[in-house]
Amino acid sequence: MKVLMFGWEFPPHISGGLGTACYGLVKGMMHNNQEIIFVVPKLWGDEDPVADFVNASDIEIDYRERRFQEVWKNLTYMEVSSFLVPYLGPEEFTKFTDYSEHDHFDVEDSVFAQKYSFSGKYGKDLFMEVSRYALVAAQISKNKDHDIIHAHDWLAFPAGIAAKQISGKPLIAHVHATEFDRSGEHVNQKVYDIERAGMEAADHILAVSQLTKNTIISRYGISPDKITVIHNAVMDTSIIQHNARKKVPEKIVTFLGRVTFQKGPEYFIEAANKVIKRDPNVRFVMAGSGDLLHRMISRVAELRISTKFHFTGFLKGADVDEMFAISDVYVMPSVSEPFGISPLEAVRHNTPVIISKQSGVAEVLHNAIKVDFWDIDSMADSIFALLHYEGISRMFKELGSQELKKLKWEHVAKKVIDTYKTTINQ
Template sequence: MKVLMFGWEYPPHVFGGLATANYGISEGLKAQGDIETVLCLPHPFGDESQHACRIVAMNAVPIAWRDVDYDYVKQRVGNIMDPDYYFKLREHIYADFNYMNVNDLGAMEFAGGYPGNLHEEINNYSIIAGQVARTEEFDIIHAHDWLTFPAGIHAKQVSGKPLCIHVHATDFDRSRGKVNPTVYSIEKNGMDWADCIMCVSELTRQTVINQYHQDPRKCFTVHNAVYPLPQEYQDIPRPDHTGKEKVVTFLGRITMQKGPEYFVEAATMVLHRTRNVRFCMAGSGDMMDAMIHLAAERGIADRFHFPGFMRGKQVYECLKNSDVYVMPSVSEPFGISPLEAMQCGTPSIISKQSGCAEILDNCIKVDYWDIHALADAIYSICHNESLFNYLKDEGKKEVDQITWEKVGAWIRTLYLRTLGWE
């Protein structure tokens, strides 16, 4: 089975959770043994792993004819795409796109990540998707999140192949219900065109059914998973904080959706009971300055740290150095970070309003708004060694069983059903 997949980010260039999920799903599908995936990315850097998929650099796809020779193409894009593939794509130019902002190869540039002109990039990406869909042979289309839904629709229109979309989050999650009408319309259009809608949690599935008015029969819950820790991360030592200051960590985007203010308020309550705890809010976002000011107003700035955005090894060093991980999200479609924390042996507290709460048992779950319950849970883990050890050991055992290979097997089943091959 051949899958034409549209993604927006991919490790090692991680801008958000979408990269981690896309990588996990690609590897999970590869593990099935009978699936080939072609993954389209707007701006690959050339150092992405192609173990599980063949990557198409959308910023090197010609949509306007340019009379260039092989050596020039190799010099320009050889690090991200096979020059032979460039010429194969050039044979399928389907319209005159010279009026668009194309470069010397007849291709369109992408910033990578989430630039200010994101909607323009989404539109350009969908135009290029038509070129790739005319060139590739495939059985089914898989589009990740609203950024790639227009591309998935275009590929379906061109090829007549069925479209699966993967909903990692909706604008209802990102905006606490104050949806952006443009984003909502792109999301709804993608869902209307889709033959199969994969949702990262039952929470998200219900949002898709009720807020986007989709047929429940084509909506399926596909929970995320976590990859085994690479050896270099396993080797990071876990400090022993017995009898020392405890460390409580929030790690993620510091935005309204993630509930950072509840973390600060709970921290204030804990620090009224003990001063032997430090709080770490790792990440960046539009609420960071407000949280720094809030910590100062509450008089806890001397026990609060803001190390900024972290990636790669830094994340795991931070998690292993923590005694408690907290994810107080207001609306979290899934949330992979608690699984990563539990892998590191760090007890986790998550909001009941998160998708991962559906599959995790060996953690503490509280309502995001219940700062009293959150503070009690933090205090208990920090001061009750048996509770700490139980959650550390049992949590790790639990997440070690939540694998992307199992996710890949379920997605393969959904592909077969959608194709009518089962």
């Protein structure tokens, strides 16, 4: 069985958990001897060779063929006047204008050359790149032999739909996050429409949590029979032994993630303020970037806790590992988190975690403290307890490390492959 898989990014060039999840799944597929053709808009040349990679920027298309004209007519071309990042909140998703230019071949040469060089980034032409990516996907599905199509999240859904339209093979839509997770009730209608179209066109849907499945059912009107929940995992389940040393004498409590509505950074700051009032010998770290960063810096200044609060900006690679290693507590206070791999990474570094009940990872990580994202009193009490009662901290470390061993990508991949087989047979 050959799988034609469409993503938008792949490590080491990532901006969020989607790329990490794709990498884990593909590596898990390798352990199950599954053949994967993985397509991304732009390859950088330093990707781990775990799949048969296809660089969409290298694909030549003859857009004058009728089949491609039909695909193009079904796409939406949007000229975007602000920079959009698919993982961020509503402040990124602002002014854009919808044009219907697909039937006007006087713009063919400006719209498409035989090849289109994708930026591979999340810029002002994102929606146009999503549409072009879909057209290239149609060509790839014509050229590459495959048995099933797998598309990750809304950026790749149009590509999956186009590939299915050309090859007739079944489509799996993998939902890692929805527009409601990213933006709350202030959804970008165009993104929502793309998500819904992908879910409706799919022969089957994979959701990363029961929480996500419930959203798909209630918000997108999809039948529950069409959705299978398969939780994410962690790349390596072994506990990391490290020699990282803190440069400060105080205990360290860390928030690591995008500083956006979805991740609940404001609740972390309010809880930090309560903890510092009880024990000033604690430092709090907010590692990440996002549209709420400046607002969070201002709030810390208003609370007069700047000397105990640090903003590191976006971290990756070894810097992330070191941050986890020197942390005494990791907190993920997400308002809406489809899954959330970072708490599993914290457990790998032997760091006890506090996670919101509104996260998908809470469904599989049982040995962690769970609080409602809005309950800053409970969050503060939990932080204080883990910092001051060694027995509680040690218990969560030990039980969490045992639990982590069950959360392997090989097991996730086996479940995904079983879903492929069932979908093909149907």
